[in-house]
Amino acid sequence: DAGVTQSPTHLIKTRGQQVTLRCSPKSGHDTVSWYQQALGQGPQFIFQYYEEEERQRGNFPDRFSGHQFPNYSSELNVNALLLGDSALYLCASSYRSQETQYFGPGTRLLVL
Amino acid sequence: QKEVEQNSGPLSVPEGAIASLNCTYSDRGSQSFFWYRQYSGKSPELIMSIYSNGDKEDGRFTAQLNKASQYVSLLIRDSQPSDSATYLCAARASSSNTGKLIFGQGTTLQVKP
Numbered sequence: 001d002a003g004v005t006q007s008p009t010h011l012i013k014t015r016g017q018q019v020t021l022r023c024s025p026k027s028g029h030d031t032v033s034w035y036q037q038a039l040g041q042g043p044q045f046i047f048q049y050y051e052e053e054e055r056q057r058g059n060f061p062d063r064f065s066g067h068q069f070p071n072y073s074s075e076l077n078v079n080a081l082l083l084g085d086s087a088l089y090l091c092a093s094s095y096r097s098q099e100t101q102y103f104g105p106g107t108r109l110l111v112l
Numbered sequence: 113q114k115e116v117e118q119n120s121g122p123l124s125v126p127e128g129a130i131a132s133l134n135c136t137y138s139d140r141g142s143q144s145f146f147w148y149r150q151y152s153g154k155s156p157e158l159i160m161s162i163y164s165n166g167d168k169e170d171g172r173f174t175a176q177l178n179k180a181s182q183y184v185s186l187l188i189r190d191s192q193p194s195d196s197a198t199y200l201c202a203a204r205a206s207s208s209n210t211g212k213l214i215f216g217q218g219t220t221l222q223v224k225p
Contacts, residue, residue, distance in 0.1 A: 033211070042116070042200055042215030043156065056210040090155055098204070098211040100146070106155040 002027050004093050004104035012110045013081050021076040021107045025093030032074040033101055034066060035090040043090055049074050050097045078109075086111045114139040116203050118216035126224055131188040133199050133219050140182060141206025147175060147186045148200040150218065156200055160186070191223045 005024045013019050025032055031050045035043035045058035049068035068074045072093075078085055088108050092101035115138045125131045137145075144163050148156035162168045162175040162184070174187040184203075188195055198218040205212045 031211075033213075035213075035215075040120075040217070042202075042217045043213070045212045045214070048210045048212065050210070056212055058212070088155075092213075094211060097209070100158065100161055101211065101213060102158060103148075103155045 004029075004091060004102055006089075006091050006104040006107050008107060009105065010108045010110075012112065014112050015081055015083060017081050017111075018077065018079045019081060019109060021078075021089050021091075021109075022073065023076070023091030023093075023104060024073045025091075026102055029093040029095050029102075030072050031094045031097045031099075032068060032072065033092045033094070034074070034076050035092065036060070037088040037090055037106075039087075046076070048097060055097060081111045083111050085109065114142075114203075114205060114207075114214055116201055116214050116216040118199075118201050118219045120217055121220040122222050123219055124222045124224060125191050127191060127193060129191050129223075131191045131195065131221055131223070133186040133188070133201075133221065135184045135186075135201030135216055137182050137184065137201075137203045137214075139203060139206050139214070142203040143206065144204040145175075145177060145184045146202040146204075146213065147173075147184075148202065150198045150200055152197070159199075188221075191221075193223045193225050196221055196223045 033048040034046040037043040047057045091104045176185045202213040
């Protein structure tokens with residue numbers, strides 16, 4: 001039973017660039033939530049996708065956008081990267097939007 | 113802003129002891145709570161969920177919830193060095209219909225052999 005997968009595992013970008021992160025949910029799950037975790041902090045909710053729609057957004061600017069595909073996989077896009085965007089980006093999947101969330105291994109983004 | 117508060121630690125316990133991790137939350141409407149374990153450089157791993165007042169046991173782990181006091185705790189019995197990690201407490205936001213989780217900053221646990 002495949003768990004949540006994310007790609008890439010690590011990424012280095014420079015300020016102003018754009019990045020796309022990918023997530024495949026656990027088998028049987030249809031909902032994907034994205035979180036940002038800065039060093040030494042707990043994860044912060046970015047948004048959730050269910051039925052290919054963004055259902056709720058956390059306190060993140062419009063530079064952060066996403067998409068969910070018919071196979072339930074998801075992408076997180078960040079435009080105009082800032083140094084402060086350096087963090088671990090976590091994807092969590094669940095069956096339906098309010099069920100227990102399971103995290104993928106994360107993508108570590110470093111913005112120089 | 114709804115918050116979840118944890119003491120960042122580190123909490124240091126000897127091997128074989130009971131580790132007690134605590135968490136308070138401000139959203140009185142929250143009904144669902146979760147404990148995740150995060151090893152250094154890794155992603156959070158679900159340990160337990162708890163929804164009702166009282167205790168819930170799973171192996172060496174016991175989660176406790178007191179909604180009146182807005183308090184959640186995790187007890188780890190017979191602590192092992194492999195339990196050394198950061199423990200994240202999370203509450204599901206009551207204002208959300210999406211299962212949005214609000215996390216504390218985590219408590220670092222060190223179990224010394």
